[in-house]
Amino acid sequence: MRDPRTLVIIGTGMAGIGLARALRARDKDSRLILVSQDSGHDYAKPLLSTAFAKGMSARALARQTSVALVDELDAELRTHQRVTSIDTHARQVWLGEECLAYDELVLALGAAPRRPFPIDDSVGSRVMSINDLDDYAAFSATLTAAREAGESGRVVIVGAGLVGCEYANDLKAAGHEVTLVAAEDTPLDGLLPQALGRRLGKAFDAIGVRRLQGEMVETITAGKATQAPVSVVLQSGHAVEGSLVLLATGLAPRIKLAQGAGLSAGGDGIRVDRHLATSRPHVWALGDCASVEGVNAMYVQPLQAAARVLAANLCGEAVELDWKAWPVLVKTPALPIVAYPPRTAVARWDITGEGDDLDARALDANERLIGYALTGASVRRKVELARQAPPLLG
Template sequence: MRDPRTLVIIGTGMAGIGLARALRARDKDSRLILISQDSGHDYAKPMLSTAFAKKMSGTDLSRQAPVALVDELNAELRTHQRVTAIDGDTRQLWLGEECLAYDELVLALGAAPRRPFPVAAEVASRVQSINDLDDYAAFCATLAKARERGEDGHVVIVGAGLVGCEYANDLTAAGHRVTLVAPEETPLDGLLPQALGQRLGAALDGLGVTRRQGEMVETIAASSGEEAERQAAPVEVRLQSGRRLTGSVVLLATGLAPRIRLAQAAGLSAGGDGIRVDRHLATSQAHIWALGDCASVEGVNAMYVQPLQMAARTLAANLCGEPSVLDWKAWPVLVKTPVLPVVAYPPRSAVARWEITGEGDDLEARALDMNERLIGYALTGAAVRRKVELARQAPPLLG
């Protein structure tokens, strides 16, 4: 082993930087290298979907610039670089032609937005996802350019899951005209039973969001047929029903896929659920670990903050020779839709029935199994105050 040992973390999102901080709390001496394919700013990703209404820029959202992060962590930071290969046998990785040796390697690669339908090349720059701080800044710049061209800044959001609903609420509150398109009949279809989804839908309607739910996108192209005008033409979203929507920019909120290609190329066990790790966060190859959105812990991929933070602390302990096993409790998902607060803990086994109580916007839905045991829940409005009480009754995220 090299002296001092070299710890390399690929990824500088909340998982990578959170792990780096937890490591430095235990280990002041190891050489720590962070590799980022973006700008390397430290920021809280959940803030991205609440920033438009607050009129925050990408700079405002950055908690720490890369230079300050390097000083805090006593680390080396490689920004705008991509790891092209890993050799687990020799403990080496490549950044293009550059070879870098490591003693322990952590994959905090995150997840990439899905694009489930064709997008014409001439409008690709205006069909965007917001998955990191650089994406947020690019989206703001695209909207600003549309306004300069005299467009009204209409945003078409495709997808009515967690991300789509949060951005629909935030962008509308910021004064933008927003249309939300999704194949599901109600928002948050994967998290909420229909009655609660209908309440959220009504709240978004009241805020001013136009919903085209129950509709599938067919293609996205330029609205102008003249080739010379296509680059500057508004974007046209063509639905399978024949309806056509014209917007200044399209925001794709069509889900995330764990980034696994690098791991698979290195021979690690990985699949649609992510890079497979045990409860120590160890992959199928020695000295390589994974956490965050790219990792599947015994089949569970939890893409939200509390499981990520616990995983970072657990992995830091293991990397520092303090054996630690990940223990995920029944942490609910807090949806950032101020127009109607929502909390949900989706069941991981078959639901026999939903028991719904409350009235108006203040609803509590309990997912029960065949033995009438609580296996999940969803809350809206004032009922969200019961989230801690119900979490104590629900089965843990990792059984």
């Protein structure tokens, strides 16, 4: 009797675990091996940026421990393991000295935080990013220790994109002093036209988030004393101090491992077709690390759709990915926001409404809707506009 095939998934974020569940719903017999560089617990990443205000620990955020996940999936799980190389010809994955043979390999590597400026070695432990559950646990512990040492729990957030804005709102709601530093003049510059960004800025001002926008960071340093505050030095010459710094300066798809294995990859991610197949046979990719025909969508709904499609393809069906016009729901209770950023040139923004309730529609040169952004009560129009907007993957 032929041995069951071996499926190896590298990565246990929402993409990797979502795929594993979708696979097991179709395939009960294949050997399934999950490789994780962290604890391997199952959790919903979007909840991380709402958890401080709720007083939730990392343990409370975990829907399942790694042990329970193994039982559910009838899988093998290697935690705190880093894949060092992949041999696509021999179909082997190397974890240091250990070799895993595979029939099908899936790269669900996620994306890594960018660090676009120098950070002094002396402050490394207090300059952090939150990109997974382990990061959340470490940040929370560091913040708690600072407050117990008599500091005020002051947090400087660098970056006013989606992650920076969500954590600014959440940490402020949790009672911390928050300063938001960003090069852009308005929050969510990549998602919102400036008129709506200014409205979000006013909402942040109203809840007590201090904003230093239009400011570039030069470096991050600290004094020699153990509990000396961290200083974020700006190119303007000003500096802002905090107990710790949260970097929210964007994410870069993890592609180094794929490039080392000879797969086609670039700044947009590991390149895959609509079946989620890479440039090498029997190797697939999905989630934040993958670029589907040039589109990298680091949001929940595209990820979930990709997991279902890839599970079907791994089980012998020829299914192509079809991404709809899914908007981004921004978790900023100070001002509810929904946005579907345009992927082609905007001729003009048609903005209506007043106060917090704004409706902004991105139009092309032919006056066709190509994206939108909604704030306040206007977010109720998200489904209506999603039906009119072009799909994420055309």
